[in-house]
Amino acid sequence: MASNNGNGNIPDIVISRLPIYLRALNRLAADGQEITSSHELGQRLGISSAQIRKDLSHFGGFGKQGTGYHISFLQDRLRKVLHVDREWEVALVGIGDLGKAIARYRGFGDRGFHISCLFDSAPEKVGQRVENLLVQPLSELHTTIETRGIRLAMIAVPAEHAQAVAAHLVEAGVRGILNYAPINLSVPSNVHVQYIDPVVGLQRMTYYVEDELI
Amino acid sequence: MASNNGNGNIPDIVISRLPIYLRALNRLAADGQEITSSHELGQRLGISSAQIRKDLSHFGGFGKQGTGYHISFLQDRLRKVLHVDREWEVALVGIGDLGKAIARYRGFGDRGFHISCLFDSAPEKVGQRVENLLVQPLSELHTTIETRGIRLAMIAVPAEHAQAVAAHLVEAGVRGILNYAPINLSVPSNVHVQYIDPVVGLQRMTYYVEDELI
DNA sequence: TAGATTGTTAATCGATTAACAATC
DNA sequence: TAGATTGTTAATCGATTAACAATC
Numbered sequence: 001m002a003s004n005n006g007n008g009n010i011p012d013i014v015i016s017r018l019p020i021y022l023r024a025l026n027r028l029a030a031d032g033q034e035i036t037s038s039h040e041l042g043q044r045l046g047i048s049s050a051q052i053r054k055d056l057s058h059f060g061g062f063g064k065q066g067t068g069y070h071i072s073f074l075q076d077r078l079r080k081v082l083h084v085d086r087e088w089e090v091a092l093v094g095i096g097d098l099g100k101a102i103a104r105y106r107g108f109g110d111r112g113f114h115i116s117c118l119f120d121s122a123p124e125k126v127g128q129r130v131e132n133l134l135v136q137p138l139s140e141l142h143t144t145i146e147t148r149g150i151r152l153a154m155i156a157v158p159a160e161h162a163q164a165v166a167a168h169l170v171e172a173g174v175r176g177i178l179n180y181a182p183i184n185l186s187v188p189s190n191v192h193v194q195y196i197d198p199v200v201g202l203q204r205m206t207y208y209v210e211d212e213l214i
Numbered sequence: 215m216a217s218n219n220g221n222g223n224i225p226d227i228v229i230s231r232l233p234i235y236l237r238a239l240n241r242l243a244a245d246g247q248e249i250t251s252s253h254e255l256g257q258r259l260g261i262s263s264a265q266i267r268k269d270l271s272h273f274g275g276f277g278k279q280g281t282g283y284h285i286s287f288l289q290d291r292l293r294k295v296l297h298v299d300r301e302w303e304v305a306l307v308g309i310g311d312l313g314k315a316i317a318r319y320r321g322f323g324d325r326g327f328h329i330s331c332l333f334d335s336a337p338e339k340v341g342q343r344v345e346n347l348l349v350q351p352l353s354e355l356h357t358t359i360e361t362r363g364i365r366l367a368m369i370a371v372p373a374e375h376a377q378a379v380a381a382h383l384v385e386a387g388v389r390g391i392l393n394y395a396p397i398n399l400s401v402p403s404n405v406h407v408q409y410i411d412p413v414v415g416l417q418r419m420t421y422y423v424e425d426e427l428i
Numbered sequence: 429t430a431g432a433t434t435g436t437t438a439a440t441c442g443a444t445t446a447a448c449a450a451t452c
Numbered sequence: 453t454a455g456a457t458t459g460t461t462a463a464t465c466g467a468t469t470a471a472c473a474a475t476c
Contacts, residue, residue, distance in 0.1 A: 019417035066476040083420040101315030176419030194415035201408035203233035205390030206297040280452040
């Protein structure tokens, strides 16, 4: 939903590619490379070089003719554009098997997203510790998120409860939801949702994979 | 990659929406509803009704004027189109914290994807049992996947090993890869890749969420 | 300088939407 | 029948690509 954008009027689809560019740059940097070009980047990502240059040009000239892009400079700029040049706190709702795995996953903290509070509706889970965080009851969700000014949350509850949880989160001030429940959420247009459903990923491939056997 | 399609010449973007339609239909069916319309479906998904009708029309007339769509009939048809009207076996490579969580996640089996073999390079992990499956060494990957005719795999190894693992999988006959490693894979054009990177999901939202605080 | 690559414009391509006849 | 909704065509809209002057 929403096409609320800060800088000028950048298409959503451009924004959605920037994290991919950033990830590729991070890798190049980790490999010790200092300069890259739209051509190299495009080849790695399966995207045309023209598209990369066009996308980046929305935010100003980051490159040099004849040379290309300084990787560390471009990383910096993309991080600023995406607002990931700082640490974000994230709330996690639903501490079942999936929620626990999410809480334990190191990939979030490593990349600037700090899971800082956990919620579950089951009384037997409340009070447990997961990764040194206390599981709180849903009744504390609103106050905790509001007082700490948390703007991002992840939902890892069963599909039938996801919409209700989303509504609570939105009311508490959350503006971006990463939804692991296999269901579409309906939220106000100033709230953003991203979906993580691995089964959808698999189903997007089986169409192309003929059942040669059977 | 690839725009190899079986039926006629359906755009990839249409195929990518079908699993979302199917998921919404599953939910309506679970709620006991029997008939729906492009309008209702569109409202739930935040998609125009015209787009839904257009997408579905690529595969023939599934609805009735004046009435709409029979949910169970449409589910059936979409499952056939997507080739998910049968069980798929999936290989999982990388049995760290993330891999274990994936292996234990019930959502795959429930929706027709059966994780049927596990691989890891670490000698201390080989021979362990996870969800009743024996962890096999990478050296057995090729033979196991080939003899069992497995066409789908998930990668949950560290980013620096993902490309090499992908190459092995492709050589063994895998045609679709769900990649949890935060890196772009390069594969032949007849092999499909879908990416699961929750951090990318978060980074796609922070752009729109102003840092009101600080 | 010669070679390379950017940023940008204009052309192309493809996807979405609006509209409506057909018909349940 | 009157009302509703499909499937489809044509119009619109937007995104991608090709091309090239500018310039490092």
